[in-house]
Amino acid sequence: MFPIFLSVLLLISLFITLVPKSFYSKLFTKNPLFDSIIGAVAGSVSTGNPITSYIIGGELQKAGIGLIAVVSFILSWVTVGIIQLPAECYFLGKRFGIARNILSFLFAIMVSILLVLTLKVI
Amino acid sequence: MKKKRGGIIFLLVTLITYIILLFFNRGIALDALGYFSHIFVRVFYVLLIVFLFMFFINLFLKPKTVLKYLGKGSGMRGWIIAIISGIISMGSIYLWYPLLKELREKGMKKGLIATFLYNRAVKVPLLPIMIYYFGWLFALFLTIYMVIFSVFMGIIMDRIS
Numbered sequence: 001m002f003p004i005f006l007s008v009l010l011l012i013s014l015f016i017t018l019v020p021k022s023f024y025s026k027l028f029t030k031n032p033l034f035d036s037i038i039g040a041v042a043g044s045v046s047t048g049n050p051i052t053s054y055i056i057g058g059e060l061q062k063a064g065i066g067l068i069a070v071v072s073f074i075l076s077w078v079t080v081g082i083i084q085l086p087a088e089c090y091f092l093g094k095r096f097g098i099a100r101n102i103l104s105f106l107f108a109i110m111v112s113i114l115l116v117l118t119l120k121v122i
Numbered sequence: 123m124k125k126k127r128g129g130i131i132f133l134l135v136t137l138i139t140y141i142i143l144l145f146f147n148r149g150i151a152l153d154a155l156g157y158f159s160h161i162f163v164r165v166f167y168v169l170l171i172v173f174l175f176m177f178f179i180n181l182f183l184k185p186k187t188v189l190k191y192l193g194k195g196s197g198m199r200g201w202i203i204a205i206i207s208g209i210i211s212m213g214s215i216y217l218w219y220p221l222l223k224e225l226r227e228k229g230m231k232k233g234l235i236a237t238f239l240y241n242r243a244v245k246v247p248l249l250p251i252m253i254y255y256f257g258w259l260f261a262l263f264l265t266i267y268m269v270i271f272s273v274f275m276g277i278i279m280d281r282i283s
Binding site: 002003004005006007009010011012013014016017018050051054055057058059061067071074075077078079081084087088090091092093095096099100103104107110111114115118119122 | 129157215220255256259263
């Protein structure tokens with residue numbers, strides 16, 4: 001597991017160095033719904049240990065990405081699995097796999113908005 | 123063994139990328155390495171705690187242990203155990219699919235399976251790193267929302283699948 005963390009840290013460092021901060025402000029609009037959808041899409045097509053998503057999410061937030069996008073990214077990273085979908089459908093049924101992933105995607109957006117609103121109120 | 127090799131290959135490919143970059147754009151490579159050393163020092167001690175937690179959970183929680191408590195007729199206890207075991211379950215999801223299939227064939231509700239899978243997003247051993255990056259309030263409320271939404275997920279999945 002340790003080589004993977006080293007690789008992730010090295011790659012995220014490279015990504016943050018290469019991508020100018022102005023890129024994030026172009027990609028993320030500060031519209032909660034739109035930003036959470038982008039975050040959820042990015043998380044859905046990624047896979048790996050949740051800790052990797054925390055590190056990537058945390059570092060991207062420090063680089064200027066909004067919390068809503070980061071939360072939906074982290075949530076969909078684990079709960080939505082496009083890459084694992086064939087295996088999930090094989091073991092648990094096609095209907096189950098597809099329905100669960102669609103619901104998880106929608107929930108990632110809802111929870112991210114709710115969580116950020118809650119943290120703002122507190 | 124295959125997984126370990128995969129990690130080392132991933133690291134080697136990353137290092138080769140850096141070496142190539144050092145030749146073509148030394149400035150960017152050095153900036154990225156500087157950023158890396160900065161993150162690594164910050165995250166290293168938190169990662170040590172995380173690895174320790176993971177080691178002990180892997181030692182004590184095996185998929186077969188869960189099988190005993192999530193079978194047919196588990197009722198309210200089943201929901202609670204699906205939530206808790208989802209949170210504390212470790213390892214690749216591919217290790218859990220065959221067990222979940224076995225549980226399903228033994229009568230576990232699909233809703234409980236969905237609840238279990240949804241709670242895998244919150245990992246107790248990884249909380250130190252989440253708290254480090256986002257704060258304890260974030261970790262607390264995220265966990266609460268995840269648990270609530272995992273029950274919604276279970277109820278909906280029971281009805282539609």
